[in-house]
Amino acid sequence: MVGMRLWLRSRKQAGGLGLDDALLVPGYVAATGFSALIIIGNLHYGVDRHIWDVPPAWFEAAVLLAWLTELFFTVSSCATKISVLLFYRRLTKGTISKRWKGATIGAIVFTAAYGLALILALVFNCRPTNAYWKVYSDHYHEDYTCSDTKAINPLAGALSVFSDFYAVFLPMLMLRHFDIPHRQKVALNLVFSLGLLVGGAGIARTYYLWQLGYDYDITFVGYRLLMSSVLELQIGLICASAPALRVFFRQYLAEPFSRALNTARTDRGESRVGKRDSSQVAQSIDSYTSHRRSGSLGAGSAVDAKIMQHRTAPLEEEEEPEQFGASVPSAKLRTDSPAMQVRTPEDYEVYTLKNLQRNRPSQHYPSKSSSSWDMEDHKDSSSHKPLTTCYSPPSRG
Numbered sequence: 001m002v003g004m005r006l007w008l009r010s011r012k013q014a015g016g017l018g019l020d021d022a023l024l025v026p027g028y029v030a031a032t033g034f035s036a037l038i039i040i041g042n043l044h045y046g047v048d049r050h051i052w053d054v055p056p057a058w059f060e061a062a063v064l065l066a067w068l069t070e071l072f073f074t075v076s077s078c079a080t081k082i083s084v085l086l087f088y089r090r091l092t093k094g095t096i097s098k099r100w101k102g103a104t105i106g107a108i109v110f111t112a113a114y115g116l117a118l119i120l121a122l123v124f125n126c127r128p129t130n131a132y133w134k135v136y137s138d139h140y141h142e143d144y145t146c147s148d149t150k151a152i153n154p155l156a157g158a159l160s161v162f163s164d165f166y167a168v169f170l171p172m173l174m175l176r177h178f179d180i181p182h183r184q185k186v187a188l189n190l191v192f193s194l195g196l197l198v199g200g201a202g203i204a205r206t207y208y209l210w211q212l213g214y215d216y217d218i219t220f221v222g223y224r225l226l227m228s229s230v231l232e233l234q235i236g237l238i239c240a241s242a243p244a245l246r247v248f249f250r251q252y253l254a255e256p257f258s259r260a261l262n263t264a265r266t267d268r269g270e271s272r273v274g275k276r277d278s279s280q281v282a283q284s285i286d287s288y289t290s291h292r293r294s295g296s297l298g299a300g301s302a303v304d305a306k307i308m309q310h311r312t313a314p315l316e317e318e319e320e321p322e323q324f325g326a327s328v329p330s331a332k333l334r335t336d337s338p339a340m341q342v343r344t345p346e347d348y349e350v351y352t353l354k355n356l357q358r359n360r361p362s363q364h365y366p367s368k369s370s371s372s373w374d375m376e377d378h379k380d381s382s383s384h385k386p387l388t389t390c391y392s393p394p395s396r397g
Contacts (some may be wrong), residue, residue: 002028002237005244020086023079024240030076031233034069038226041065048223051216059136066222067132070122073229077160078115080236081167082108084195087243088171100174107166114159121152150213157206164202164232168195194239201232 002024009017041047045062046054054062085108092100126132131144171192175185208225215221 001241001245005241009244018086018090020083020090023083023086024237027076027079027083027240028237030072030079031237034072034076034233035230037065037069037072038230042223047219047226049219051219054219056138060133062219063133063136067122069226069229071119073233074115074118074122076233077236078111080233080240081111081163084167084240085111087240088174092174100177103170107163107170111163114163118156125149153209153213154206157202157209161199161202161206164195164199168192168199191242194235194242198232198236198239201228201235204228205232
């Protein structure tokens with residue numbers, strides 16, 4: 001993230017390079033060295049173990065690593081905080097009163113002063129300086145003097161926490177006097193409030209600094225101290241680079257993300273339409289299948305009646321009288337059962353023919369007053385002829 005910020009600044013896409021960027025470089029380098037020292041201590045000198053599990057031969061190297069981590073932490077923490085404060089000073093140049101400018105400059109001076117004081121205290125804590133870690137060696141027999149750090153270490157942690165919260169609330173108070181939209185103010189306050197995470201990690205670090213002075217298990221307590229310290233440094237670097245992230249996302253990732261989201265929404269919409277259509281088709285098939293299986297031709301449902309009515313007319317128009325008459329016997333044979341079901345086109349045709357035979361017009365017998373010509377026609381019609389002579393479909397045309 002630091003590299004991305006410097007790259008954007010070098011291209012003048014998030015402002016030009018300034019002193020705040022120059023101070024962020026040593027802050028990043030010191031934080032990287034701090035993390036590397038933790039890894040070395042864990043792998044080779046048992047920093048993450050209880051003191052009774054660490055061989056005495058490792059004590060000298062472990063304490064030397066602890067001294068270096070304190071130095072790297074102070075440099076990285078102070079450089080990052082001053083970089084953030086210089087960024088505030090640069091951001092509000094010519095827009096706020098001298099009172100707020102003085103508050104920003106005062107915070108910069110305070111951070112630099114206590115950082116320098118901690119470095120000097122660390123260097124001159126023991127005379128000679130190497131006695132800080134050499135005293136844990138069985139081969140060291142020189143004279144030395146060291147100060148008690150039970151009070152200095154928690155005080156250093158408290159000053160670091162104070163500077164963390166100062167760097168968070170100062171821009172929030174300054175932002176109240178800016179004439180910008182409310183939505184933009186909320187967004188900036190959210191960015192600034194990320195620094196509260198740094199303050200939380202600093203509080204945990206201060207607690208472990210106090211515990212380190214009174215607990216015999218210094219390696220195990222020291223490991224927790226190192227974890228809270230590295231968390232404080234890395235979150236601080238992220239917060240310092242957060243303003244550049246907004247520019248990066250807006251210029252390089254906004255369009256790809258928007259295109260990807262639109263594509264996903266389109267695909268999701270098409271998938272929903274496809275599922276809905278498939279569901280409707282499946283419901284239609286199930287409904288039709290259940291109707292065919294449960295419907296009885298003897299009962300004669302309304303749907304069957306509509307289907308018969310729809311299919312009867314074409315049959316009457318298309319079938320020839322000879323074919324109609326020839327199919328009657330087979331229809332009679334296949335429809336003797338009281339509840340026949342239509343399963344094939346042939347069954348449907350047989351059922352239609354049976355229905356036509358059942359509903360054909362009744363024969364009119366001649367009355368006593370009928371003429372001899374009518375009687376002859378009646379005799380002719382009562383002879384055994386095909387069914388089509390009694391009910392023939394209308395001729396085409």
